Structures are given as structure tokens and as C-alpha cells.
Amino acid sequence: MEKLKVGRASLTWLNGGVTHLDGGAMFGVVPKALWSKFYPHNEKNQIELRTDPILLQLDGKNYLIESGIGKDKFTDKQIRNFGVAEQSSVEESLRELNLTVEDIDVVLMTHLHFDHACGLTKKIGEDEFKTVFRNATIYTSAIEWNEMRNPNIRSVNTYWESNWQPIEDQVETFADEIEIAKGLRMIYTGGHSDGHAILVFEDGEDSFIHMADLMATHAHQNKLWAMAYDDYPVTSVHEKESWMEYGYSKEAWYTFYHDAYYRAVKFDHTGKKIDEVKRVRYEY
Secondary structure, eight states: OOOEEEEEEEEEEEOOEEEEEEEEHHHHSSSSSTTTOOOOOOTSSSSEEEOOOOEEEEEEEEEEEOSSSSSSSSOOHHHTTOOOOOOOOOHHHHTTTOOOOOGGOOEEEEEOOOOHHHGGEEEEEESOOESSTTOOOEEEEEEHHHHHHHHOOTTTTTOOOOHHHHGGGGEEEEEEEEETTEEEEEEOOOSSSSTTTTEEEEETTTTEEOOOGOOOSSGSSSSOOOOOOSSEEEEEEEHHHHHHHHHHHHHHHEESSSSSSSEEEEOOOOOOOOEEOOOOOOOO
């Protein structure tokens, strides 16, 4: 498991599963001739996308950033359509760190699309589900939580009842911004989803920004490269521009949930990469 130390914060990437989605959809209007120079694709034009939660250990507490795609929650058709080559083994990852799901104090959900939220619950019967991180407070934006429970015609297929009903009593929401711990903030952005949020951690001169699906991979660094999956792509572009400028000025680390090649990248004030944490790759 790859690790990164940022000031007081220790980050460890867990194994949350892997999907393969259409590269054209992931890069929106960007021509394949351009995006394929930065991110590999297979013969089906799909790109490999991790769904790996980040264990954030800070001031004696265990935080989880995102939750993975879960286990045994997909039909055979969904496994085929989403290119699921591996399902979550978050519990096994935690066990290697001498932790259990009961040790997670807080789960930070940037948004609640199924590929981020399926790991929040587990199947225990034919149509019954229960929470996985039963001792945790789960944070997400108020807008996202409302849409999760009342999806629109576009979002109905990505917000699943099985992912929100078992956790209702654990969820705490916020409007624009909330300080989760000293130096750790969740900030509402919108863009990818109506309620999308990012995470910003600052400790003196050290910082990281978890852009979530505003910058899903290192190849999405260009502020104009927004996904076709974004509900509000113009908002995504403006928010990415703002937070990239902010991060460049601080030489912040940018952490990834989906990237199959990099766990984190640091840029200088011009946007040039100056440091990286590569993912150890395995064949499936």
C-alpha cells in the first residue's frame, strides 16, 4: 500500500476495486488523439480507473476519504458494463494495518455516485443491506445528500437506495464549507455532481488537495478537460481553475481516488510536476 506524509497527516491508499470506463466519456470533448497521449486505453477504448479509498490518519483519528465500489453489489451486466476487474477489499487492507472497519471514525464523501459510495454498505440478505463503518460519522454536502435521496432523471442510475438508506443516522451535512479537524476542510464546489465537494488540508507549509472527480486522474490536470459525466461541466472548469491556481501557489499535493498510475502528484507554481507517488501496479 502506497503512503504519503503531509505535515501531521498520514495517507495510505487502500484497495477499493477497479473499473474500466469509456475514455471518451472520461475526457468529454477532448479528442482521443490528445487525451490518449496522457492516459493509456485498451482495445475497447476503455481506461483503467481505481476506486481506492484513502486512509487519512490525523491527530489520533482514522478518516476515510471515499469508500470504494464495495463487494457483491453488482449484477453480471453491471460488472461487464463498468469493466469491474476487481471488487473492494478495504477490510483486508485495513487488516494489514492492524485496523478494522470499526476503527474508522469519520468517512469523507466528496459525492455519492455509486463508484464512490457502494463501499458504505454491504449486502447481508437478498435485498437487505447494512452500514460498513458503523462507528463513523459520514460527511457530505447537503445538496449531495438531498440529490442522493431524490435523484433527477439524469442522476437516478448513479444514486442507489442501498447506499444511503442504511447510513441515514450517520450522515452529517454542510452547506458551503466545514472544518472537519484542524487544517482539514470540506468545501462545496458542485460541477461533477450538483453537490460535489473537495478536501483541502493545510499544516504550515504542507498541504494536499483532494479534487475528487473535478480532476479524476493526473491526465485531467488541464482545467478545460472535463468529463462527459459532469452534470455541470462549466462549473467544473471554473472550480478546477480556481483550485489548481490555489494549489500551485502552495506547491500542494493533489491526491487521487481513480488514478491507476499515480496516487498523488505535486506541482510547482507554474503547474510543472515536481514530485509524485506512483501506484504499484498489478496485472488482473
